[in-house]
Amino acid sequence: MDKQFEQYLLTSKDHAEKILLRYIPTEQGLQKTLIEAMNYSLLAGGKRVRPVLMYEAWKIFGGTEENLIAPFMAAIEMIHTFSLVHDDLPAMDNDLYRRGRKTTHAVYGAGMATLAGDGLLNFAFETALKASGRGHDDLVIEALKVLALKAGIYGMAGGQCADIENENAEDISDEVIEFVNEHKTACMIESSLMIGGILAGADAESVKKLETAGSYLGIAFQLRDDILNKTGTEKELGKPVGSDEKKGKVNYVAVHGLEETQKKVAELSSKAISIFDELYRNSGIEFAFLSELIKQMEARKN
Amino acid sequence: MDKQFEQYLLTSKDHAEKILLRYIPTEQGLQKTLIEAMNYSLLAGGKRVRPVLMYEAWKIFGGTEENLIAPFMAAIEMIHTFSLVHDDLPAMDNDLYRRGRKTTHAVYGAGMATLAGDGLLNFAFETALKASGRGHDDLVIEALKVLALKAGIYGMAGGQCADIENENAEDISDEVIEFVNEHKTACMIESSLMIGGILAGADAESVKKLETAGSYLGIAFQLRDDILNKTGTEKELGKPVGSDEKKGKVNYVAVHGLEETQKKVAELSSKAISIFDELYRNSGIEFAFLSELIKQMEARKN
Numbered sequence: 336m337d338k339q340f341e342q343y344l345l346t347s348k349d350h351a352e353k354i355l356l357r358y359i360p361t362e363q364g365l366q367k368t369l370i371e372a373m374n375y376s377l378l379a380g381g382k383r384v385r386p387v388l389m390y391e392a393w394k395i396f397g398g399t400e401e402n403l404i405a406p407f408m409a410a411i412e413m414i415h416t417f418s419l420v421h422d423d424l425p426a427m428d429n430d431l432y433r434r435g436r437k438t439t440h441a442v443y444g445a446g447m448a449t450l451a452g453d454g455l456l457n458f459a460f461e462t463a464l465k466a467s468g469r470g471h472d473d474l475v476i477e478a479l480k481v482l483a484l485k486a487g488i489y490g491m492a493g494g495q496c497a498d499i500e501n502e503n504a505e506d507i508s509d510e511v512i513e514f515v516n517e518h519k520t521a522c523m524i525e526s527s528l529m530i531g532g533i534l535a536g537a538d539a540e541s542v543k544k545l546e547t548a549g550s551y552l553g554i555a556f557q558l559r560d561d562i563l564n565k566t567g568t569e570k571e572l573g574k575p576v577g578s579d580e581k582k583g584k585v586n587y588v589a590v591h592g593l594e595e596t597q598k599k600v601a602e603l604s605s606k607a608i609s610i611f612d613e614l615y616r617n618s619g620i621e622f623a624f625l626s627e628l629i630k631q632m633e634a635r636k637n
Numbered sequence: 638m639d640k641q642f643e644q645y646l647l648t649s650k651d652h653a654e655k656i657l658l659r660y661i662p663t664e665q666g667l668q669k670t671l672i673e674a675m676n677y678s679l680l681a682g683g684k685r686v687r688p689v690l691m692y693e694a695w696k697i698f699g700g701t702e703e704n705l706i707a708p709f710m711a712a713i714e715m716i717h718t719f720s721l722v723h724d725d726l727p728a729m730d731n732d733l734y735r736r737g738r739k740t741t742h743a744v745y746g747a748g749m750a751t752l753a754g755d756g757l758l759n760f761a762f763e764t765a766l767k768a769s770g771r772g773h774d775d776l777v778i779e780a781l782k783v784l785a786l787k788a789g790i791y792g793m794a795g796g797q798c799a800d801i802e803n804e805n806a807e808d809i810s811d812e813v814i815e816f817v818n819e820h821k822t823a824c825m826i827e828s829s830l831m832i833g834g835i836l837a838g839a840d841a842e843s844v845k846k847l848e849t850a851g852s853y854l855g856i857a858f859q860l861r862d863d864i865l866n867k868t869g870t871e872k873e874l875g876k877p878v879g880s881d882e883k884k885g886k887v888n889y890v891a892v893h894g895l896e897e898t899q900k901k902v903a904e905l906s907s908k909a910i911s912i913f914d915e916l917y918r919n920s921g922i923e924f925a926f927l928s929e930l931i932k933q934m935e936a937r938k939n
Contacts, residue, residue: 360790364795365795365798365799365812365813365816366790366791366794366795366796366798366799366820368798368802369790369794369795369797369798370790373790417755421751421752421755424728424748424751425728426726426727426728426746426747426748426750426751427748427751444728445728446726446728446729446801447798447801448728449723449726449728449729449751450723450794450797450798450801452755453719453723453754453755453758453794454789454790454794456755456758456759457758457785457788457789457790457794458789458790460762460781460785461782461785461786461789464778464781464782464785467778467782468778472774472775472778473774475778476766476769476770476774476777476778479762479766479781480763480766480769483759483762483763483766484763486759487756487759487760487763488662488668488671488672488675488756488759488760489668492668492671492752492755492756492759493666493667493668493671494668495671495752496667496668496670496671496749496752497667497668499748499749499752500667500670510667511667514667518668
């Protein structure tokens with residue numbers, strides 16, 4: 336991996352982690368167990384892709400006041416984590432391990448894990464609202480709208496619905512696969528980038544470009560995940576190989592095969608890169624981190 | 638029941654229902670089942686107490702622009718409904734009936750019901766945000782903060798945690814009972830009243846009074862529920878008599894007995910009434926609906 340990229344990625348992830356730690360709730364009171372379960376899930380590692388993307392989009396558009404973006408960086412990771420906690424529940428995928436660590440319900444029980452997911456989703460909004468009162472409440476409201484829209488029934492939750500309904504379906508149409516990948520995965524990537532742009536004061540056209548690039552990137556990310564689920568090792572993945580396919584989840588690879596899927600990844604990545612390259616050119620920032628991130632993602636092993 | 642009160646209550650409930658219907662999502666798209674499950678839960682009847690309280694508090698403080706309060710009235714009912722859907726899940730209380738009707742998971746399965754609850758909580762914020770852009774975004778943000786705070790780990794979800802953890806406990810302290818009643822039930826009553834005041838432009842001191850009155854009212858409401866759960870008929874309750882006690886839920890009646898509990902209901906009600914009476918006096922509104930509502934609630938059968 337390119338040295339400059341590697342260093343930038345590490346620094347960005349570290350920065351996102353620090354910000355998240357600043358906003359996690361204190362484990363105290365008669366609701367202590369709930370907060371422990373939330374923090375157990377939040378601090379289970381992960382790539383922190385969404386806050387990293389948000390911060391970078393914010394920098395591209397010249398964001399300066401970090402207190403405005405920091406609460407949203409924590410919030411997007413809380414919403415992402417809530418979705419993992421609920422996806423892993425016995426009533427959903429019934430997964431006992433994630434990233435090589437016991438899932439939240441495996442440690443705290445299904446009832447408390449359901450509540451921890453609820454708590455995380457709600458606390459994401461509480462946290463994002465901490466960006467208010469700094470003279471940019473119009474931007475905060477616009478960002479809150481995107482945050483809510485892309486997580487909900489017209490975003491991630493909508494994709495999850497179609498995913499559940501098509502589990503073990505005999506014949507899955509490309510329409511359904513695209514809907515699931517776009518909504519369940521890409522929507523949260525889109526909102527990460529869009530909120531970064533919005534809070535830096537980007538105009539509507541630029542925010543639209545970020546949304547489009549996020550869609551390409553998000554779907555490419557999901558397809559690469561599907562490939563890895565078939566070709567990776569258990570150690571690389573932190574979960575059994577082929578576990579998604581075994582569960583009969585909606586999966587592009589199962590329908591189109593590995594080669595076709597990787598071709599699609601390359602095609603989507605190249606579209607996203609051309610948008611980011613243009614945005615970086617206009618920004619005056621020399622190192623096009625997001626373009627580089629996509630190239631690395633195309634070949635990632637975990 | 639007093640004629641004027643009865644008519645006012647009916648009109649208020651009808652008004653809240655109409656507003657809710659204006660904001661429920663359309664059942665279409667590949668996420669149609671999810672939206673159906675959400676609407677099934679939202680339209681399962683219920684007293685619509687929270688939006689009715691919100692609207693009345695808003696009127697007391699001279700609210701005029703209904704487009705500002707309407708999205709929050711729908712949002713508070715969505716959050717309340719989300720909490721019922723998740724409380725009824727097999728991983729929680731495993732209730733198959735509510736208000737004499739099958740619960741959401743009994744109809745749609747536990748996975749889809751989990752998702753429907755998530756969808757409702759998230760859609761509540763999407764809906765509340767529709768109050769923005771009307772020249773009062775400072776009030777909207779203040780109201781959103783209260784909405785999120787009182788539903789989350791320092792509100793309803795926190796109370797639910799303590800309730801779960803103390804299920805079937807041998808010895809429940811008054812501290813735990815008070816915490817559960819205050820957080821699980823009263824916090825959402827408080828936020829209903831507070832948001833009504835905030836959106837009408839009430840000052841901080843008045844909003845604080847609404848919060849205090851909401852706490853008294855909410856706890857009294859819960860204690861009356863506990864009494865009914867022991868003394869009501871199945872037909873009145875829409876669920877088996879004594880079902881909460883059988884489940885070993887935190888319950889004031891089980892510790893203090895019926896007489897003591899009703900005494901407490903009366904005491905709390907009288908405190909709430911004296912606050913509302915004062916607020917009505919200053920408002921110029923002649924009919925003190927909320928004071929009357931509490932008197933009726935003290936003796937309610939369902």
